[in-house]
Amino acid sequence: MPEYRPVPERYRQQLQRFDEYAFHIEDGPQTHDPDDLDALLGDQRGIFDGEDLLSVGTLVEFDARFRGSWITLGGLRGVSTPPEHRRQGYVRQFARESLAEFRDRGVPLVALWPFETSFYRNLGWGTCQKYVRYDFPPRALAAVGERGEGTYRQVGEANWETVRDAHLAAGEGNTLALRLTDDWWRRRFDGRSPYCYAYERDGDVVGYVLYTVESDGDEYEMRVWDLSAADADAERALFWLVATHDSQVQTVRHYRTESALLDRVADPSEFECRLGMGPMVRIPDVPSALEAVPTPERAGEVTVGVTDDLSPWNDGQFGVRTDGETVSCEPVSADTAPDATVDVTTLSQLVVGYHDVERAERVGSLAVSDDATRDALDALFPPQRVALREFF
Known part of the structure; x- marks a missing residue:
């Protein structure tokens, strides 16, 4: 009978292949030098038939705000099964066994970002928030942006820790806002090569914006992955910074967990909005x-x-x-x-x-x-x- 257990280090390249096929199939098969593979975050678990790896996933833990206090939030990421082993119940077995492990650890909630909401709903997870994707020309933020009296400076991998307090302040009062570990912060500045600008006021960083710029050959799009502000003034200052890119990009794509942005802008018709289902949570015990x-x-x-x-x-x-x-x-x-x-x-x-x-x-x-x-x-x-x- 297939068995759930930790994945040994010798399967590392196979884990990479599973992940690439499941989540980056458009890139085609990749070849990696084992010495070039990044250290994996979290605890790798798999469903094995003897020594054959059938299905994999990673268990992670975070410090998360929860109803005014802090808890350990469990997370599942990278759950995947190659096509030759699909439709045999291995993901269901993985979900059940990983929940039992989180139960034994005393973790009260387990979150994940689903590839398909209905799939994980059938396994007992429930949506815990929605998000709005906004697409708009950068000038559309001019009415809600303000230069502010602070200063802006670019932040990179060498000094990411300067924005940690702003990240925590932005999550104040929000259940499931995370306190990220050093490894997770390094991961945010690794691989995708995003730009990060911090906004500093009176000697303190009170906000930052993390973004990449994509191109289809004809036009450029600024993708804002994280805009965190300690207060409304800092948020306006970051909106101003985004708006200044109107000479470089044609479109901004920005994900937010609230839909009030249209109430603030001068011309809502400049914004295209798409409501989406966000992460999901489940009780392990x-x-x-x-x-x-x-x-x-x-x-x-x-x-x-x-x-x-x-x-x-x-x-x-x-x-x-x-x-x-x-x-x-x-x-x-x-x-x-x-x-x-x-x-x-x-x-x-x-x-x-x-x-x-x-x-x-x-x-x-x-x-x-x-x-x-x-x-x-x-x-x-x-x-x-x-x-x-x-x-x-």
């Missing part, structure tokens, strides 16, 4: 996830019936108790009907704050028996502004 939720002020007790087709340890009934100081959750007997029922997808969205209770009932799977239960769940799961901006 119901008790660990619910006990990570900050304690509501009111005490209460509810029983919740959870369905989880992938992770049998989550499929059952749980008692959730709050006493004003802690949240406790444990499996309970299913002899009596629960106060609420929900599948693991919707429960994950409630935990992260993407859904409030009303929305989880309206568009998700949540079913609540009475108003008292609804009030208790409202107190436990107030909605949050979720903003996981970093692709991994």
Whole structure:
């Protein structure tokens, strides 16, 4: 039977081939000197049949903001299976086994960026945010940009640490905003060769913009991958910097986790907007996830019936108790009907704050028996502004 286990170093070139075929197939087969391969971030795991590698993926961990505090957020990246081994359930097995590993590590949530939302929804992940892709001529930002009294300077791999505080400040108040490690910061400035300009005010870096410039041979497009600002003044200063490229690029493409930009610009008709589904989250273990939720002020007790087709340890009934100081959750007997029922997808969205209770009932799977239960769940799961901006 195929087995889930760590991938030894000797499979490194094979991992590279799996990744390139899955995510960069248009580049054709590549040849790599083993000494030139970058060190892999995270923990590589695979599904093996004996010594044959059938499917792979990488487990990563981040420090992430969560409802006003910090948690360890798990992540899955680079999950892939070559075509000769597809349609045999290996990704499903990988997902189940990796969730069990995250459960054993005590990680309360696992996020990923899906290649297809419906595929991972069928495995219990739920969308945790949407994003807007804006395409516009750089001059269209002139009305919302302002030069400001600070200074601009280019940042590169040698001094990336100067923008870390601005990155943290931009994530203040956003659930799933990350505190990136040194390795992840180096990765952001490696490979793609992006430009990065920092905006400094009173001796402190209060914002930065990270971008690349692409060309199809006739026109140039500026792709803004990250625009982080500690406050509104810094954001206007960065908008101004982007607008100054009107002599070099014809189009700017900018991804944002909110849609208010059109309310601020002078001529919204200059902007083309596309709403997209963003990253997804999943609970690896119901008790660990619910006990990570900050304690509501009111005490209460509810029983919740959870369905989880992938992770049998989550499929059952749980008692959730709050006493004003802690949240406790444990499996309970299913002899009596629960106060609420929900599948693991919707429960994950409630935990992260993407859904409030009303929305989880309206568009998700949540079913609540009475108003008292609804009030208790409202107190436990107030909605949050979720903003996981970093692709991994």
